[in-house]
Amino acid sequence: MKDKDSLLQNAGINTRLTHVGNDPLDYHGFVNPPVVHASTVLFPNAKTMEKRSQKYTYGTRGTPTTDALCEAINELEGAAGTILVPSGLAAVTVPLLGFLASGDHALIVDSVYQPTRHFCDTMLTRLGVEVEYYDPAIGVGIEQLFKPNTKLVHLEAPGSNTFEMQDVPAIAAIAHKHGAIVALDNTWATPVYFRPLDFGVDISMHAATKYPSGHSDILMGTVSANAKHWEQLKEANGALGICGAPDDAYQILRGLRTMGIRLERHYESALDIAKWLAGREDVAKVLHPALPSFPSHELWKRDFKGASGIFSFVLAADSPEKFKPKAHAFLDALQIFGLGYSWGGFESLAVHVNLNDRRICKAPTEGPVIRLQIGLEDVADIKADIERGLAAANEV
Numbered sequence: 001m002k003d004k005d006s007l008l009q010n011a012g013i014n015t016r017l018t019h020v021g022n023d024p025l026d027y028h029g030f031v032n033p034p035v036v037h038a039s040t041v042l043f044p045n046a047k048t049m050e051k052r053s054q055k056y057t058y059g060t061r062g063t064p065t066t067d068a069l070c071e072a073i074n075e076l077e078g079a080a081g082t083i084l085v086p087s088g089l090a091a092v093t094v095p096l097l098g099f100l101a102s103g104d105h106a107l108i109v110d111s112v113y114q115p116t117r118h119f120c121d122t123m124l125t126r127l128g129v130e131v132e133y134y135d136p137a138i139g140v141g142i143e144q145l146f147k148p149n150t151k152l153v154h155l156e157a158p159g160s161n162t163f164e165m166q167d168v169p170a171i172a173a174i175a176h177k178h179g180a181i182v183a184l185d186n187t188w189a190t191p192v193y194f195r196p197l198d199f200g201v202d203i204s205m206h207a208a209t210k211y212p213s214g215h216s217d218i219l220m221g222t223v224s225a226n227a228k229h230w231e232q233l234k235e236a237n238g239a240l241g242i243c244g245a246p247d248d249a250y251q252i253l254r255g256l257r258t259m260g261i262r263l264e265r266h267y268e269s270a271l272d273i274a275k276w277l278a279g280r281e282d283v284a285k286v287l288h289p290a291l292p293s294f295p296s297h298e299l300w301k302r303d304f305k306g307a308s309g310i311f312s313f314v315l316a317a318d319s320p321e322k323f324k325p326k327a328h329a330f331l332d333a334l335q336i337f338g339l340g341y342s343w344g345g346f347e348s349l350a351v352h353v354n355l356n357d358r359r360i361c362k363a364p365t366e367g368p369v370i371r372l373q374i375g376l377e378d379v380a381d382i383k384a385d386i387e388r389g390l391a392a393a394n395e396v
């Protein structure tokens with residue numbers, strides 16, 4: 001096992017995605033780990049039970065199935081430990097609950113996933129945490145926002161729906177200087193394209209619902225910590241009793257095996273379509289961090305190994321009254337794209353983005369923002385579908 005571990009550490013990403021997480025010889029050679037359904041775990045005698053001196057003690061504390069996935073994520077993220085939770089949103093809320101207390105000040109990026117903002121503005125605020133939003137473009141300027149009680153900085157790079165990049169290492173260094181914890185929602189990039197812990201982040205969270213699942217049918221979140229923060233994260237998870245289910249863990253592990261090659265296709269198709277949209281007159285701008293014209297492109301180029309399949313564009317509209325009718329005309333004309341939330345599955349999806357909750361990075365003024373998840377379909381067919389949408393929007 002040790003030989004395999006060190007071999008995998010130096011191997012390419014697809015080799016690692018293929019082999020991380022479990023050793024088939026532990027299960028009579030079967031390639032995938034068994035799905036262990038468990039609450040009770042039996043002990044051989046009273047002394048072992050009293051000391052809990054065996055690997056598995058109770059279903060909420062992990063099973064061979066959940067461990068296989070946690071080990072895979074640890075290896076991919078370079079983490080000391082990983083917890084599984086039942087959704088991507090819980091992957092954000094559990095560490096915020098685990099590391100913040102009444103009287104603390106938390107800095108949250110303004111381009112954050114909307115339900116994260118909702119949690120911060122309701123439950124976190126009610127529990128006595130002072131929440132302050134900051135500009136994703138702030139960089140080293142974040143130092144001015146630190147207070148003696150600043151305990152945590154939450155990042156999302158790129159941001160939800162508008163895709164602003166952040167200077168992760170610069171923000172992490174300043175946060176650490178002030179004794180604050182650095183958390184980052186890494187759902188967009190996955191550990192294939194960005195490894196937050198290598199850039200100074202302490203806690204990396206994922207909606208495994210997206211690319212790791214890959215098929216729009218599983219909800220799961222993962223939270224990974226470095227050595228300094230792992231014990232407290234594990235304690236928070238145990239105290240809350242929020243754990244991932246074995247069937248879902250099995251499916252996510254299964255999804256990881258093909259995630260690298262799926263992402264290559266999402267990356268290539270989405271960038272091709274983003275470039276094509278950027279050259280059109282009926283498109284005011286394209287929000288994709290891998291486009292050289294995108295304002296924070298240099299940060300993406302410096303720190304990320306690739307881009308996933310989701311980005312937004314702004315439909316050109318000559319007056320604000322036309323934003324919604326144009327967006328609806330575009331969406332209603334689509335035949336291949338589905339209209340639906342979430343992303344990371346095999347199929348293309350489109351949504352008219354609402355940015356009314358933004359305090360600092362306000363919605364673009366040129367027109368409505370449409371978010372596209374580019375699926376695994378053929379690019380020519382996806383473009384033809386987008387052309388149908390644009391033709392309908394142009395009629396408005």
Ligand SMILES: *Cc1c(COP(=O)(O)O)cnc(C)c1O
Nearest residue numbers: 087088089113185187207209220
């Ligand atoms: C989708 C998403 C989540 C939440 O994942 P769910 O499994 O749908 O709860 C969290 N963060 C980001 C950035 C997301 O895009």
